[in-house]
Amino acid sequence: AQRVTQPEKLLSVFKGAPVELKCNYSYSGSPELFWYVQYSRQRLQLLLRHISRESIKGFTADLNKGETSFHLKKPFAQEEDSAMYYCALRRGSARQLTFGSGTQLTVLP
């Protein structure tokens, strides 16, 4: 069965410091992984996906199949990065998502 694990419920860093949000997955097929973000009083929205290999708002995430990980990284955190971050695995013909439990990131001034 598929599973997504985000070990940190809460993460605090200072502005300008590097940040890494961890995500590990288990899935028997070829994984498609995503990071979704929910800013305060806003809807849940897609941040980035592993296939595109792009940087969004300074964030990157590399799929490591050997370690079954998809950690989200940013070299210099900003206060506006404070939000709830969810790692998600897509599966099935209907593209349904399995979400991790989320990490609340707080960037301190």
Next chain:
Amino acid sequence: DGGITQSPKYLFRKEGQNVTLSCEQNLNHDAMYWYRQDPGQGLRLIYYSQIVNDFQKGDIAEGYSVSREKKESFPLTVTSAQKNPTAFYLCASSRLSGRSSYEQYFGPGTRLTVT
């Protein structure tokens, strides 16, 4: 204004009553989904639908029912059989093919409180 809407924003019900949560989208998306969000548990899939008049159970379908009579609408009924219905409910939609088919678009959510 395009997008996905959910109503109402807050809903209060007494135990033993069924309640229906509305979800509408005008994005012409084929697929629609219902998730439940609980603190510390992330989002869990309740039901999903790929096409009108068809839907499948997700991971936690017990105590819930849905219908998909129109492409734009995917209402969720929380029945009295749901043991712990108080939660935040999120509806989402997506394409199943073509550009941006990888992305799910989420509604603003409905917070249901059952006492």
